[in-house]
Amino acid sequence: MGETSQPTTARESTSRLGLGQLRVVPPRVERGEDEGEAPLRSLDIGAMDLELGGHLENVTLAYRTWGRLNEAGDNAVIVLHALTGDSRASGDGGWWEPLIGPGRALDTDRAFVVCANVLGGCQGSTGPASLDPLTGRPYAMRFPLITIGDVVGAQRRLVEALGITRLVAIGGSIGGFQALEWATRHPDKITAAVPVAATGALDAQGIAMNEIGRRAIMADPDWRGGGYASEGAFPTDGLAIARMVGMMTYHSKESMDLRFGRAPATRPGLYPSFGQTFDVEGYLHYHGAALVRRFDANSYLYLTRAMDQYDVGRNGGEDRWLAEIAAPVLLVGIRSDWLFPPAPIRALGERLAAMGKDVRYVELDSPHGHDAFLKEWGQMGDALAPFIAAHLPAGGG
């Protein structure tokens, strides 16, 4: 099997136009979006020299928008998705649908909301599954190493092309890294930043869990050194196992006990069973198999590595970079988060406060672990709404 999303940008990526220079194609609609389903758009942002020395000749970002950009271009909110997320932040099936819309925490009557699939992703933006213009075949492992700095650098080109002058940056998990990156490396653009369930760097346990997922993918014979796409294969088992490992970091012991406990399985799992099985096993199987249907295995490798390598203090130290922050910051932690526990997030807040920054910290009281930022709509809305509203220009979009 091994069905993956065919990048919608593959065709554009093979174009030789604009190599080596920024070529901005005007978005197909200009400013803002009516209510209803936001269409997937893509923008060619040209060539990029990457932080770790790589180069991409032709980068496309896929994105969606909600609401209308005002004349000053300063009522924008960029919403930054998690590891396997995509640009569908709102609308039918959107991962933050209850938070984005008219009258919601990210109020599209006032704000122009943008969400782009990350560089290195596989939901329309340039990534390892895109066609390498030099070979006409998927980059696979010839894709250059990317960083969160590159991801945000690409986003900056996108928002400038859309006419955005100033924005609020908000996202959870690896999206929270991006919010921190915006606040520290692009303070000229930022009116406020909201890193949710994220600190300034992943810890050893998080790196280790990512590495187990990568190992599972790379050990799958159908990974083919990354070249599966050219060989009609796909590392189905490896990516599914990587996803199962990831799911463990998104849950909490408490949430899994509440939801599954030791309940026996009520239907067969997706894989060969062995002895008496438990409900939680089928849940893991399901999530493993579901990711395989929508995600590219090499993207998983590149994005987890970018996550490992992110360090807000790289090249100069944390003090130097946190000092760059000019905008108010709202940090959101989650009581039961195992991947990014609340204590270091709170400590980051205290550090920013000690530096005289405008920072506040809100902790979600949830049993749902890291994923609470994708589940606790009431608490998330309460935390975000007043802060976002206070940092949008008066008068709205």
Place this chain on the structure above:
Amino acid sequence: MGETSQPTTARESTSRLGLGQLRVVPPRVERGEDEGEAPLRSLDIGAMDLELGGHLENVTLAYRTWGRLNEAGDNAVIVLHALTGDSRASGDGGWWEPLIGPGRALDTDRAFVVCANVLGGCQGSTGPASLDPLTGRPYAMRFPLITIGDVVGAQRRLVEALGITRLVAIGGSIGGFQALEWATRHPDKITAAVPVAATGALDAQGIAMNEIGRRAIMADPDWRGGGYASEGAFPTDGLAIARMVGMMTYHSKESMDLRFGRAPATRPGLYPSFGQTFDVEGYLHYHGAALVRRFDANSYLYLTRAMDQYDVGRNGGEDRWLAEIAAPVLLVGIRSDWLFPPAPIRALGERLAAMGKDVRYVELDSPHGHDAFLKEWGQMGDALAPFIAAHLPAGGG
């Protein structure tokens, strides 16, 4: 590669002698062991009808002993190993070496210490890698499902054959399950029980982590439906990944931060590298590869499933079975344990106390997570020594 320990009992297992009945072969030395290296012995304990309906015609347990059994046979301590452990509890390389010996917490001047490789294991006791006497080939997945009840039932035959009348049962993790099983199902034999880092059942998160490990093994094409041994293969990658997942549950976030933090790798990992690598990744690789050299993949499947299925309250409920406990119990928890956190262990202690049982609870103040019972020699010794000493007969062995 796929080197595994060849079960030392394979030859005996093919013998047709004693099928269907208990055949006790006298141990090669009778009572006790001089100082120094305790030799690996094995005892044929005959046929077993298993808790879940299976049958084994010829079961062998491999074991070691330290100290001397007294005339009454009541100064014994059975030490119960963890998932991938073996009978080498003390002596050179023994996993509890600092705790077992003359003058140590398990004082072999007074106690006769026994440690047997579990039924279903691969270090000399009958398990999936043993030869099935009916086919002359390894059982592989034709091995019957086993439970912790069966593991302890086999141990009971062993200790009776050794002339032991009464014993202290002590072990950590899945060994802690066995200590609870001894205390609740064999109270006539038990003078004291010490379950360390264990509750009465694994929770959903623990089951899930075990399932990810099993999935990695079974997804490895070299697993061959379990029949790798007959086909000259071994699921090297799968078992290594399973071990890496297991290592995560044995560590704590705190211990991994202390030991590895975000330190970069100083040497290449064992597997294809990708981007900048971190020290913790090589550590995982090392432990994955090390288990492959000494452990059988099918044993890993059977023993993790036995771990999942263990429930001290099965067939009647926890109250009914905890009420059976007649001996003093020492429960040991670990502050940073993620697999078996201290709170439910403490709650088990409170429940036993409310039932009028002689129970105490000690918590190790350690950052080392679940594995602290294999590392914190000072605290472990302080917790165990007085309790063990108080429950050995006066006069010693």
